[in-house]
Amino acid sequence: MEEYVIQTEDLTKSYDSWFKKASRPALNKLNISIPKNCIFGFLGPNGAGKTTTIKILMGLIRPTGGKAVVLGKPYDDVESKNRIGFLPDSPAFTPTLSALEFLDVCARLLKIPSDTRKQRVEEVLEIVRMAPHAKSKIGTFSRGMLQRIGIAQAILNKPDLLILDEPLLGLDPYGRQEFKEIILAQKQQFQASVFFSSHILSDVAEICDNISILNKGKLLCAGPLDTLLSGGGEGVTVDISGTVHVRELITEADQVVKKGNEEWELFFKKPESALLSRINNLSEQFCDAVQIRKGGEDLESFFFKKIEEDNARNN
Numbered sequence: 001m002e003e004y005v006i007q008t009e010d011l012t013k014s015y016d017s018w019f020k021k022a023s024r025p026a027l028n029k030l031n032i033s034i035p036k037n038c039i040f041g042f043l044g045p046n047g048a049g050k051t052t053t054i055k056i057l058m059g060l061i062r063p064t065g066g067k068a069v070v071l072g073k074p075y076d077d078v079e080s081k082n083r084i085g086f087l088p089d090s091p092a093f094t095p096t097l098s099a100l101e102f103l104d105v106c107a108r109l110l111k112i113p114s115d116t117r118k119q120r121v122e123e124v125l126e127i128v129r130m131a132p133h134a135k136s137k138i139g140t141f142s143r144g145m146l147q148r149i150g151i152a153q154a155i156l157n158k159p160d161l162l163i164l165d166e167p168l169l170g171l172d173p174y175g176r177q178e179f180k181e182i183i184l185a186q187k188q189q190f191q192a193s194v195f196f197s198s199h200i201l202s203d204v205a206e207i208c209d210n211i212s213i214l215n216k217g218k219l220l221c222a223g224p225l226d227t228l229l230s231g232g233g234e235g236v237t238v239d240i241s242g243t244v245h246v247r248e249l250i251t252e253a254d255q256v257v258k259k260g261n262e263e264w265e266l267f268f269k270k271p272e273s274a275l276l277s278r279i280n281n282l283s284e285q286f287c288d289a290v291q292i293r294k295g296g297e298d299l300e301s302f303f304f305k306k307i308e309e310d311n312a313r314n315n
């Protein structure tokens with residue numbers, strides 16, 4: 001039994017060539033382990049190395065160092081790719097084919113037997129809510145519709161692992177909601193594992209069990225989302241409005257963010273029980289003015305903090 005669907009060890013990629021030396025590796029000693037049956041968000045600003053990692057995992061480019069094991073096989077194993085659904089960052093579609101025809105071609109390439117092929121294509125069109133457009137030409141589709149077709153082809157084969165490069169890009173809020181439902185169903189109903197890169201932190205926070213943050217080719221952190229956001233599992237964030245209550249707590253907070261005029265966010269890494277009961281009392285007394293958030297920071301501030309800390313270290 002494979003415990004992890006993806007495991008990398010010091011995975012490195014430098015785009016050096018004989019005529020041009022890259023200033024730094026695009027990917028620098030990446031070590032990640034992605035457990036089975038989880039949704040893993042792979043985060044990082046533009047140029048962090050996300051697409052590079054995904055291309056290596058799919059066997060599309062070779063690393064210059066380190067190892068990657070996908071579904072228990074080396075990254076360049078061809079057979080195991082049949083168990084993976086893949087959405088590249090800029091998928092190429094044949095504009096003259098209809099959605100139905102395109103997915104039928106994909107299903108043939110995946111060697112889905114002819115007796116189930118038609119039914120499966122119709123099923124996935126239904127899942128991504130593109131059934132009404134089944135017969136329309138792909139060339140007439142909007143970016144969001146194309147993204148749905150991309151997701152449809154990725155799940156055609158009922159994969160054990162989905163690897164998706166920026167799948168939320170170009171989707172409107174409805175599309176993103178539907179995408180989240182599709183991904184959750186892949187995990188819950190089909191026991192699939194999902195690895196996807198994204199910039200849309202609120203969606204990541206909503207559906208991911210695990211995340212990692214990559215910056216300039218280096219991994220800044222990885223692990224279960226709630227553990228990371230609570231600074232190790234015991235952290236508490238308190239949102240406060242009004243300076244009166246803040247004064248009681250501010251000196252004891254591990255991190256203080258002034259969010260607005262008389263609005264504060266205090267983070268306590270490991271609050272002792274005495275401190276916790278004081279916070280609880282304040283919260284009961286002042287309700288809206290003192291609000292406790294278990295599980296720490298929100299992903300957005302955590303993300304920016306990590307990236308900014310790293311950028312400051314390297315400057």
Ligand SMILES: Nc1ncnc2c1ncn2[C@@H]1O[C@H](COP(=O)(O)OP(=O)(O)O)[C@@H](O)[C@H]1O
Pocket residue numbers: 015026044045046047048049050051052053
């Ligand atoms: N084919 C390539 N040749 C040279 N440099 C590349 C190539 N592809 C990506 N890079 C560089 O590698 C770094 C990481 O890129 P990429 O993996 O696309 O990041 P992300 O997907 O996180 O935005 C960037 O600095 C990018 O310019």
Ligand SMILES: [Mg+2]
Pocket residue numbers: 050051052089165
């Ligand atoms: Mg990319």
